[in-house]
Each structure stands twice: as C-alpha cells, then as structure tokens.
Amino acid sequence: MKRRALIAANWKMHKTSSEAKTFVASLAPRLTQIKDRDVLLCPPFPLIFHVDEARKDTNILLGAQNMYFEEKGAFTGEVSPIMLRDLHCEFVILGHSERRWVFGESDESINKKALAAVNSNLIPVLCVGEKLEEREKNQTEHVILNQLDKGMSGIPESAVSSLVVAYEPVWAIGTGKNASTADAKNAIVLIREFVHSKFGNALAEKIRILYGGSVKPENMKSYMDQEGIDGALIGGASLDVDSFFKMVSY
Numbered sequence: 001m002k003r004r005a006l007i008a009a010n011w012k013m014h015k016t017s018s019e020a021k022t023f024v025a026s027l028a029p030r031l032t033q034i035k036d037r038d039v040l041l042c043p044p045f046p047l048i049f050h051v052d053e054a055r056k057d058t059n060i061l062l063g064a065q066n067m068y069f070e071e072k073g074a075f076t077g078e079v080s081p082i083m084l085r086d087l088h089c090e091f092v093i094l095g096h097s098e099r100r101w102v103f104g105e106s107d108e109s110i111n112k113k114a115l116a117a118v119n120s121n122l123i124p125v126l127c128v129g130e131k132l133e134e135r136e137k138n139q140t141e142h143v144i145l146n147q148l149d150k151g152m153s154g155i156p157e158s159a160v161s162s163l164v165v166a167y168e169p170v171w172a173i174g175t176g177k178n179a180s181t182a183d184a185k186n187a188i189v190l191i192r193e194f195v196h197s198k199f200g201n202a203l204a205e206k207i208r209i210l211y212g213g214s215v216k217p218e219n220m221k222s223y224m225d226q227e228g229i230d231g232a233l234i235g236g237a238s239l240d241v242d243s244f245f246k247m248v249s250y
C-alpha cells in the first residue's frame with residue numbers, strides 16, 4: 001500500500017520569530033508544485049503562533065516538539081495539548097531522544113502524553129530508537145519493541161491509523177552518523193510488524209513510519225527509496241530552507 005510521504009522538520013531550540021517567518025515565506029511558494037506528500041514544521045513553542053500565521057493558505061502542517069499530559073493546572077513551565085490545539089497544531093513530537101535522555105522522560109510519561117494528545121485530536125509523532133551501547137549489546141530490537149509497547153499502550157485503534165512513528169537511533173541524531181538504509185529499513189519493518197501484531201494488518205498498512213538521524217539532502221533519497229520508509233524527521237538539516245526543500249523534493 002502506498003502511504004502519503006511525510007517530511008517533518010524538528011527545529012529543536014533554534015530560530016527567532018523573524019527567521020521562522022522568512023523560512024515559511026521562502027518555503028511556501030516552492031511547495032505549490034508538490035502535492036503528493038505532507039510537509040510538517042515543528043518549531044519551538046514561542047514560534048508556533050508565528051509559523052501558523054505565516055503558513056495561512058499553504059499546505060504546511062504544524063506541530064510542537066513536546067507537551068505535558070495534563071489539560072491545565074499548576075505545572076509551571078509546561079504546555080498543554082489544549083494550548084497546542086488552540087494554536088492550530090495538528091501534530092506533536094513525543095519521546096524524542098533529547099526529551100528521553102537530556103530531560104529524563106520515561107516511557108510511562110511519554111505514554112500519558114500520547115494518550116492526552118490523541119484525546120485532544122493531536123497526532124503524536126512517537127519517537128523510538130536505541131542508544132549506541134544498546135546497539136552494541138544487540139539490544140536494538142528489544143529497546144524499540146519495549147518503547148513501542150509502552151508508548152502506544154491504550155491508544156485507541158481509531159487514533160492508530162493517523163499515528164506517526166519515527167525510528168531515530170540515538171547515536172545518529174545530530175552526530176552526522178546516519179544509520180545505513182538497511183538498518184533503517186529493518187527497524188521500520190520491525191515497527192510495522194509490532195503494529196500488525198497489536199492492531200492488525202489494516203492499521204499496520206496505514207501507519208506512517210519515518211526515519212530520523214542525520215538525514216541530509218545527499219542521503220534523503222536513499223532512505224525514501226526503501227520499501228516501508230514513509231518519510232523523514234529531520235533536525236539540523238531542516239533549519240536551512242534550501243536544504244529542507246531539497247529533502248522535501250527528494
């Protein structure tokens with residue numbers, strides 16, 4: 001089954017409002033000829049409003065990089081799913097390795113966030129992936145399956161079809177060391193098999209699975225040529241609009 005490709009930019013903690021607006025103003029006219037894939041921008045929280053304004057009348061999709069699982073309350077410094085919907089976000093990245101390993105997020109809290117996101121009609125981009133030492137101990141499959149099992153626990157079938165999973169080996173993120181296409185493909189086959197075993201064939205065929213980790217214009221096509229890889233989650237190389245557009249138009 002041919003799924004619609006999704007090319008997602010994770011800007012991490014980069015850009016000012018004027019840089020974000022300039023980026024969107026430059027990207028949007030180039031996207032008018034590209035109708036067969038989805039393009040998603042995930043700016044940091046303070047830029048979401050500006051990117052939303054700048055993307056009006058375009059097909060650019062909007063997402064956040066994180067959120068908290070409660071709707072509101074005494075949670076200083078946090079942002080709720082309702083706030084993200086209010087800013088017209090459609091997606092939210094959850095379980096990014098920087099959230100897991102820099103900020104100590106657990107599978108349990110990521111699962112609570114995923115459930116809260118789908119309750120608020122946000123589509124989670126659930127990130128999974130092994131650390132270098134886990135890969136070296138041949139634990140890659142175990143780590144991915146465990147993160148999926150815990151992260152997706154309780155997600156209703158109705159939300160699974162639109163869910164996005166990103167396979168992002170931790171050792172490949174921001175390091176310039178990308179996974180081989182074979183390794184990326186194998187992990188993505190494993191993820192689809194997991195969805196198949198839990199939710200059945202129809203949902204396994206629908207769910208989009210991305211690769212992320214040092215994707216750049218030079219290697220984008222080699223990933224997109226792999227059966228089962230439905231797109232990319234791109235950090236560093238998504239910050240420059242020319243570079244990002246090259247990857248969108250792989």
Ligand code: PEP
Pocket residue numbers: 010012096168172173174175176212213214215233234235236237
């Ligand atoms: C990411 O932030 O999800 C990512 C994959 O980063 P980079 O492309 O810089 O490796």
